[in-house]
Amino acid sequence: MNAAIRAQFQALKNFTYLNSAAVSPLPTAAIEAVNSQMNDVANFGSQHYLDWIETKTRARNLLAEMLHVEAEQIAFTRNTSDGFAVIANGIDWRSTDNIVSFENEFPANFYPWRRVRDRYGVELRLCPERDARIDLDEFIALIDSNTRVVTISSVQFGSGYRADLERIGRAARAVDALFCVDIIQGFGAHGYDLPAQLVDAASGASHKWLCAPEGCGILYLSERARERVEPTLTGWISVETPWDFDDREQPLKPNALALESGTGTSSLFYGLEQSLKLINDTGLHTIEGYVDGLSESLCDGLSGKGYDVVSSRQPRERSAIVCVKHRGGMDSVEVAKRLEEANVIVSARADRLRIATHFYNDQSDVDRLLDALP
Numbered sequence: 001m002n003a004a005i006r007a008q009f010q011a012l013k014n015f016t017y018l019n020s021a022a023v024s025p026l027p028t029a030a031i032e033a034v035n036s037q038m039n040d041v042a043n044f045g046s047q048h049y050l051d052w053i054e055t056k057t058r059a060r061n062l063l064a065e066m067l068h069v070e071a072e073q074i075a076f077t078r079n080t081s082d083g084f085a086v087i088a089n090g091i092d093w094r095s096t097d098n099i100v101s102f103e104n105e106f107p108a109n110f111y112p113w114r115r116v117r118d119r120y121g122v123e124l125r126l127c128p129e130r131d132a133r134i135d136l137d138e139f140i141a142l143i144d145s146n147t148r149v150v151t152i153s154s155v156q157f158g159s160g161y162r163a164d165l166e167r168i169g170r171a172a173r174a175v176d177a178l179f180c181v182d183i184i185q186g187f188g189a190h191g192y193d194l195p196a197q198l199v200d201a202a203s204g205a206s207h208k209w210l211c212a213p214e215g216c217g218i219l220y221l222s223e224r225a226r227e228r229v230e231p232t233l234t235g236w237i238s239v240e241t242p243w244d245f246d247d248r249e250q251p252l253k254p255n256a257l258a259l260e261s262g263t264g265t266s267s268l269f270y271g272l273e274q275s276l277k278l279i280n281d282t283g284l285h286t287i288e289g290y291v292d293g294l295s296e297s298l299c300d301g302l303s304g305k306g307y308d309v310v311s312s313r314q315p316r317e318r319s320a321i322v323c324v325k326h327r328g329g330m331d332s333v334e335v336a337k338r339l340e341e342a343n344v345i346v347s348a349r350a351d352r353l354r355i356a357t358h359f360y361n362d363q364s365d366v367d368r369l370l371d372a373l374p
Contacts (some may be wrong), residue, residue: 005282006349009360016344016368019320021157021185022065024211027278030271033215037267052266059273066280067202068193069220075259078185079218083203086219086259087180088112088228097148098123102134106157109182113151132159132310134318140171147177157186158349160321165196169198175297178225184208188318189291189358199226203371209320209358212275213268221256235261286347292319294357294366298322301370310352323352335374342372
């Protein structure tokens with residue numbers, strides 16, 4: 001990846017940063033854009049309000065283009081958790097329903113479904129992990145005619161396992177279940193075509209692989225999902241003509257935009273737009289190939305360092321996340337702490353060390369990590 005991209009990320013002057021699976025550093029373009037909107041408000045108040053709305057619209061259009069969906073199918077939320085809560089709370093549940101998911105999902109994609117289980121008596125079926133993988137035959141076998149929702153992360157936060165979304169989507173569609181996907185650990189590191197992958201709803205956020213300010217949640221709803229998810233948190237911009245303050249009986253918007261209740265954090269959308277442009281101009285498939293090369297180099301280098309790669313490295317299952325274990329049993333938290341003391345930033349997740357390279361990293365970052373490993 002070229003030096004101009006790397007120069008956008010000031011954190012690289014301070015650290016060898018390999019932790020985009022937690023929070024990515026912000027590019028300079030995003031920081032400047034956020035500050036420009038804040039300065040606009042400071043100097044002009046609401047005079048340029050329409051510019052703020054247009055920026056939000058451009059960011060939405062970019063997201064739609066990158067996900068191969070329509071702009072009106074994307075609602076902005078606060079975070080990934082909000083998206084799943086919107087879906088879980090908006091479905092008319094029956095006690096005979098069941099939900100199929102994975103036992104080690106990130107909690108954002110668990111607690112909303114746990115509430116449904118506890119509130120409505122719906123069965124929550126959780127597929128176990130097998131050697132840091134999900135056996136998709138085992139997962140799909142949990143789906144039956146009573147399955148109302150199938151929900152999974154496209155990339156698992158604790159293992160880096162990447163699911164075959166289209167295969168799961170076909171199984172969900174066969175029983176008329178909604179297929180919901182947490183995309184936060186993949187979007188920005190590789191490409192998606194949500195309709196082709198038969199995804200009905202996708203929730204994610206801005207602060208990981210999209211390299212954007214925290215606080216911009218992203219929720220996609222297909223037409224069939226919008227028909228089944230009743231908006232439960234509505235406000236003045238949820239309706240068809242929000243600026244008509246006199247018509248209090250007007251209908252809600254017929255698409256995902258009905259799920260936006262009010263104005264958002266305008267400055268963050270300025271930053272989001274710039275980060276999306278940087279990702280999109282570089283190309284998601286270009287980023288995926290580049291990061292895959294760095295990850296392969298990392299895995300090759302680990303072979304003589306006393307660490308075992310836990311993450312699946314099968315071509316259709318590997319992602320930008322590489323999880324490893326110390327062969328001698330050194331605690332992952334201790335390893336992460338020692339690396340931080342050497343200015344190398346990664347994450348400990350359970351008994352695994354999680355390493356996440358992105359398009360702003362290069363081979364020198366991988367080499368510094370390998371040199372610093374205890």
